[in-house]
Amino acid sequence: xxxxxxxxxxxxxxxxxxxxxxxxxxxxxxxxxxxxxxxxxxxxxxxxxxxxxxxxxxxxxxxxxxxxxxxxxxxxxxxxxxxxxxxxxxxxxxxxxxxxxxxxxxxxxxxxxxxxxxxxxxxxxxxxxxxxxxxxxxxxxxxxxxxxxxxxxxxxxxxxxxxxxxxxxxxxxxxxxxxxxxxxxxxxxxxxxxxxxxxxxxxxxxxxxxxxxxxxxxxxxxxxxxxxxxxxxxxxxxxxx
Amino acid sequence: xxxxxxxxxxxxxxxxxxxxxxxxxxxxxxxxxxxxxxxxxxxxxxxxxxxxxxxxxxxxxxxxxxxxxxxxxxxxxxxxxxxxxxxxxxxxxxxxxxxxxxxxxxxxxxxxxxxxxxxxxxxxxxxxxxxxxxxxxxxxxxxxxxxxxxxxxxxxxxxxxxxxxxxxxxxxxxxxxxxxxxxxxxxxxxxxxxxxxxxxxxxxxxxxxxxxxxxxxxxxxxxxxxxxxxxxxxxxxxxxxxxxxxxxxxxxxxxxxxxxxxxxxxxxxxxxxxxxxxxxxxxxxxxxxxxxxxxxxxxxxxxxxxxxxxx
Numbered sequence: 001x002x003x004x005x006x007x008x009x010x011x012x013x014x015x016x017x018x019x020x021x022x023x024x025x026x027x028x029x030x031x032x033x034x035x036x037x038x039x040x041x042x043x044x045x046x047x048x049x050x051x052x053x054x055x056x057x058x059x060x061x062x063x064x065x066x067x068x069x070x071x072x073x074x075x076x077x078x079x080x081x082x083x084x085x086x087x088x089x090x091x092x093x094x095x096x097x098x099x100x101x102x103x104x105x106x107x108x109x110x111x112x113x114x115x116x117x118x119x120x121x122x123x124x125x126x127x128x129x130x131x132x133x134x135x136x137x138x139x140x141x142x143x144x145x146x147x148x149x150x151x152x153x154x155x156x157x158x159x160x161x162x163x164x165x166x167x168x169x170x171x172x173x174x175x176x177x178x179x180x181x182x183x184x185x186x187x188x189x190x191x192x193x194x195x196x197x198x199x200x201x202x203x204x205x206x207x208x209x210x211x212x213x214x215x216x217x218x219x220x221x222x223x224x225x226x227x228x229x230x231x232x233x234x235x236x237x238x239x240x241x
Numbered sequence: 242x243x244x245x246x247x248x249x250x251x252x253x254x255x256x257x258x259x260x261x262x263x264x265x266x267x268x269x270x271x272x273x274x275x276x277x278x279x280x281x282x283x284x285x286x287x288x289x290x291x292x293x294x295x296x297x298x299x300x301x302x303x304x305x306x307x308x309x310x311x312x313x314x315x316x317x318x319x320x321x322x323x324x325x326x327x328x329x330x331x332x333x334x335x336x337x338x339x340x341x342x343x344x345x346x347x348x349x350x351x352x353x354x355x356x357x358x359x360x361x362x363x364x365x366x367x368x369x370x371x372x373x374x375x376x377x378x379x380x381x382x383x384x385x386x387x388x389x390x391x392x393x394x395x396x397x398x399x400x401x402x403x404x405x406x407x408x409x410x411x412x413x414x415x416x417x418x419x420x421x422x423x424x425x426x427x428x429x430x431x432x433x434x435x436x437x438x439x440x441x442x443x444x445x446x447x448x449x450x451x452x453x454x455x456x457x458x459x460x461x462x463x464x465x466x467x468x469x470x471x472x473x474x475x476x477x478x479x480x481x482x483x484x485x486x487x488x489x490x491x492x493x494x495x496x497x498x499x500x501x502x503x504x505x506x507x508x509x510x511x512x513x514x515x516x517x518x519x520x521x522x523x524x525x526x527x528x529x530x531x532x533x534x535x536x537x538x539x540x541x542x543x544x545x546x547x548x549x550x551x552x
Contacts, residue, residue, distance in 0.1 A: 006341040010327070017329040017371075080325030084387075087289040087321070088342045089314040241293075 003090055007098025008105070015068075015106050024068060028110040032060050033117060048125025053117050054135045054212035058175050058204050061146050066167035068107060069150020070160045072099050073239070077158035082239075092239045096232055100151050107143045111136065131214035138211030141224040142204055146171055148231030155238045171204075178203025242267055242425035243288065243395050247297035250283050250449075257283045259449040260297065265425040265442075267394065270417070272440035272457075273429035276545050280449040281429040282322050285399050288427070289319045301395055315344075318393035322400055324384030328373035332364055332383055335372060336390060343391040358386040361416065378409040385413065389420065396420065398428040402435060414439055433537040447545045463540050467509035469533035470516060472502045475526035482525055491515060503533050 015021040032053065036042045040052035076082035085095055121127045149170050154163040176182045178200040186196045200206045207220040243265040250258040258280040265271045275281045286292040288299045290306040290313060299306045304313035327335055333355065340351040359365050362382040367375060372383060381404065388396060401417065402410040417426065418439055430436060436443055437457050445452045445460075453460060461467055474482065477500035486495045486504055492515075493507040506512045513530075520527050 002344075002346070003342060006338065010330075010338050014327070014329060079328070080321065080323060081327055083286070083291050083321045084319075084325055087291050087314060087317065087319045088339070089311045089344070090342055091311065 003094045004098040004101070007090070007095055008102045011099050011102030012105055014102075021106070024064065024106075025110050025113060028060065028064050029113050031064070032056060032114055035060065036117065048121050048127040050117055050121060050127075050132050050135055051212060053114065054139060054208075057139050057142065058208060061143060062168060062171050062175060064110075065107060065143060065146040066150050066164045066171065068103055069147050069167060070154050070164040072103060072151050073155035073235075074158055074160045074163045077155075078160070086239075093232075093236050096151070096155075096235050096239065100147065100228075100232060100235075103147050103151070104140075104144050107147065108140050111139050111143065128214070131212065134214050134216050135212040137216070138208050138220075141211075141221065142208050145204065145224045145227040145231075148228040148235075149174075152231045152235045152238065155235050174202065174204050176203070178205035178207075178209075242302055243397075243427065244300040245284075245288060245297070246299070248284060248287050248294050248299060249296035250280075250287060250292065251295045257449050258287070258294075261446065261449075261451055262297075263444060263451070263454055265395075265427055267425050268422060269442055270421050270426045270428065270440045272436035272443045273427060273446065274431070274433070274436060274443060274541065275429075275446040277431075279446045279545075281446055282399055283449075284446070285319075285397055285427070285429060286321075289317055289397050290314055291321075315391075316393055317395045317397055318388035318391065319396075320384045320388045320398045320401055323403070324381050326372045326380060326383055326387075329371060331369050331371050332359075332375075333368050335383065336386060339387040340390055345391070354390055358390050361389070362386040363412075377404045378406065381405055381409070381413065385416065394424055396424050396426045396428075398426070400429055400431075402430065402432065410435075433541060437537055445541065445544055452544050457537075460537060460540055461535055462509050463544075464535045464537075466503075466505055466533050466535055468511055469503055469505045469535075470512060471529075471531050471533050472504065472516065472527060473500055473529045474502075475528040481523070482519075485519060485523070489515070505533075 015024075035056040036053045040056065042052045045052060073082070076085065086092065118127070118129075118132050121132075146167075150163070150167040153166040153170065154160070156166070157163050183196055183200055186199065187193070207223045210217065211220055245261060245263050248258055248261045249256065261280070261284050263271070273281050273284070283292065287294045288301075288306065290310045293307060301313040302316045304316070306313045327338070330338065336355045336358065337351055340354055345351045345354055359368065362385055364379070364382060364386060367379055372380060375383070381401070385398070385401060388398065396417075398417070402413050405413060414435060417428065420426070421439075421441075428440075440457060442455065443457055443460050444454045453463075472479075472482070479497055479500060479502050482502060483495050483497050486492045486502070491507055491510065491512060492504055494505040496503040496505070504512060504516070516527075516530065519525070
């Protein structure tokens with residue numbers, strides 16, 4: 001555990017040793033809040049909830065989380081530091097877990113920096129705090145799943161661009177499967193409803209949406225956690241080669 | 242301390258290392274020599290547990306590097322080729338990170354150990370400088386510092402003096418030599434003078450196979466001019482001398498250049514007495530007698546070229 005913590009600390013603080021952290025946090029907050037206000041018509045909607053913030057999360061994550069995750073292992077491979085790391089008394093799973101937690105912690109920080117939104121709805125109206133809390137919980141959980149995929153793809157290549165593109169594609173598929181527009185397309189292609197439902201069950205959105213509305217079920221939590229565990233397991237296998 | 246038994250490594254269909262076996266004990270400095278692509282770094286990567294071998298095994302202090310990697314790795318200090326480091330960290334942060342992973346839990350212990358290696362490796366002046374701003378020489382020293390921070394019984398150094406200027410090279414060599422007594426050291430290099438200066442044993446590897454595993458002296462003995470002597474005569478008349486030595490069975494060849502003769506002994510035996518005797522008997526005015534210089538490069542070239550031509 002101490003080893004995981006040491007790796008976590010190095011990695012987490014590592015973001016702040018370069019401008020990456022500040023650029024990412026700014027872009028994330030501006031993008032998520034900007035989309036809520038301008039595309040989501042947050043103010044005009046006159047609703048005292050954060051549904052319009054959370055609805056954009058899967059889309060904001062789609063590009064920004066691969067930007068954080070792409071360097072996790074690609075950078076180590078490119079610079080050769082993974083040789084140093086894996087010849088220290090550190091197991092691969094400890095290193096994978098430590099680095100994953102650091103990136104997850106960093107993205108959690110980004111998500112929590114949108115705290116001005118709940119303050120705004122709290123000031124302007126009388127919101128139901130339950131769905132807001134569960135929405136944040138869901139966002140953090142979903143960010144972990146995105147990141148698991150990114151960590152896996154970044155362990156497969158030393159090229160960060162390839163890692164980024166691969167993770168965007170995989171995450172995009174997992175978002176699209178549950179996107180209403182895509183589902184309508186499948187139904188219009190006369191696929192049976194049960195099949196469309198089964199396909200959408202693999203999607204982030206299908207498991208994310210109910211939680212943002214306050215409906216937290218164990219199956220949704222298990223979906224995200226199992227996706228994380230599965231990706232990290234593959235990640236360890238890839239690094240063990 | 243380090244036992245390597247029949248290590249093999251395949252990359253796809255290419256066999257990079259074909260059954261390498263050697264042992265290194267405390268007090269040994271083993272020089273690993275070979276042309277580029279000979280399998281030196283691959284072997285080191287397998288010994289340190291970074292690459293899993295296709296066949297064979299390596300034991301560090303009795304621990305199998307594959308079956309018991311954590312215990313084995315605790316006993317090794319490793320400087321990978323080109324000394325990869327976390328560039329954005331400062332020297333102190335980086336060494337603290339390594340110290341923590343090396344299970345130095347208390348801050349006092351870490352500070353003491355870091356202070357010690359910083360002093361040994363002369364890093365005090367760049368303590369709080371980000372590694373990316375350092376010169377190659379300093380980076381190499383930071384790499385060496387992280388390898389010895391836990392005072393390991395085994396040291397594996399992949400080209401420790403690569404890219405350093407002559408002064409820095411000298412300093413790193415001195416540093417390694419100073420640690421030799423207490424440790425089993427394996428180092429790879431292309432530089433033969435380095436091996437001659439430091440190593441107690443030499444392994445030459447080419448095309449993934451060990452060609453020789455012996456002391457530097459034994460390697461020198463392989464040189465055709467081993468124990469050859471150069472004689473300069475005061476009067477410069479070497480004709481009689483040349484005739485005399487050419488007839489002796491102990492001498493395989495006599496090379497005459499102006500006022501100087503080079504005598505090459507048969508089988509590398511010593512011929513000093515022979516020369517003294519002959520010059521006394523014939524009254525030859527010897528001005529100087531010196532050993533003909535031997536370049537290990539020539540032995541190396543000879544050995545590695547032979548393998549190249551065989552395949």
